[in-house]
Amino acid sequence: MKKLLILAAGLALSLRGFSQNEPVKSFPDKQVVRPYRVEVTFTKTVHILFPAAVTYVDLGSTDLIAGKADGAENVVRIKAAVRNFSGETNFSVITADGCFYSFNATYSAEPGQLNIEMEDWLHKDPYSDFANDRMYIRLDELGNETPLVVNRIMHTIYERNAREIRTVGSKHFGVQAWLKGVYIHNDLMFLHTSFRNFTRVPFDIDFIRFRIADKNVAKRTALQETFIKPVRVYNELARIGAKKTVRSVYAFGKITIPDDKVLVMEIYESNGGRHQSFRIENPELVNARFVDELKIK
Incomplete structure (x- = not known):
């Protein structure tokens, strides 16, 4: 029995020595989110402006206090909760477009930067090396695709x-709206649209909406329709300038409709009456081009 105890103790010591001498694995650079450095103070507030609405903020310690600015979904305000805290702490932010941001915070009586605007790398140039190096959150609404791919x-x-x-659109009151193309990638569908203002009066957009409605509605029949919202918009519009x-x-998430339904796009003018609408029928949707044909990198 004594021999067994001695052998067990020796084995434990040898294993401990093995684990101590085993090389520590480190993450490759491409898997590490490199943080931005931010200085904070007790008597002033630092505001950080993000390209999209903020959905998540996490603070590394009670030395910091932070929150979204009142009435602004894309602005985080942060300051020191205690005076002259020592060392370094951190905080992280996730935005609605799926981007992840990491920050290291240190105390400074006079921060060098009080208002910071984060670069919109996702939309500015999605093919840049910088965009490739960023980290993105996978969102259900994007069909499990990363925001960068979308x-x-x-x-x-x-x-x-x-x-x-070339056959889907509308033109009324000197304003034209039309559908240029429909594309599909896995469970996502993309509609490319164009708007032209032939007049000298700007067209201020009140809202744009999409709905699935009956193709033919008989008199005295209740209208059956369903409103759908895009999950992303590239170059979202607020105004169509004069002669522009x-x-x-x-x-959108994948759209399929029966032959007796249509997808209607409506563009409403703010404080005006030059509203536009056009109908997209099932053949345009089911014959959508594959995105792979566009040679996306």
Whole structure:
């Protein structure tokens, strides 16, 4: 029995020595989210502006207090909760477009930067090396695709600017709206639209909406319709200037409709009556082009 105890003790010591001498694994650079450095203080507030609405803020310690600015979904205000805290702490932010931001915070009586605007790398140039190095959160609404992939698709459709469809649109009151193309990638569908204002009066957009409605509605029959919202918009519009042409790309979850239904796009003018609408029928949707054909990187 004594021999067994001695052998067990020896084995335990040898295993402990093995674990201590075993090399420690480190993460490769591409798997590490490198933090931004921010100085905070007790008597002043630092405001950080993000390209999209903030959905999550986590603080590394009670040395910090933070929250979204009142009435502004994309602004985080942060300051020191105690004077002259020592060392370094951190905080993290996730935005609605799926981007993840990491910050290291240190105390400074006079921070060098009180108002910071984060670069919109996701939309500015989704093919840049910087965008490749960022971390993104996978969102259910994007069909398990990363925000970077979705934005690359929309960016490519927009820059390519092809007119695949020529028969769907409307033109009234000197304003024209039309559908240029429909594309599909896995469980996401993309609509490329264009708007042109032939008049000298700007068209201020009140809202744009999409609904699935009956193709033919008989008199005295209740209208059956369902409103759907895009999960992403590339180049979202607020105004169509005088004599201007503008375009947008809308991303939706996969859309399928029976032959007796249509997808209706409606564009309403703010404080005006030059509203536009057009109907997209089932053949345009089921014959959507594969995004792979666009050679997305």
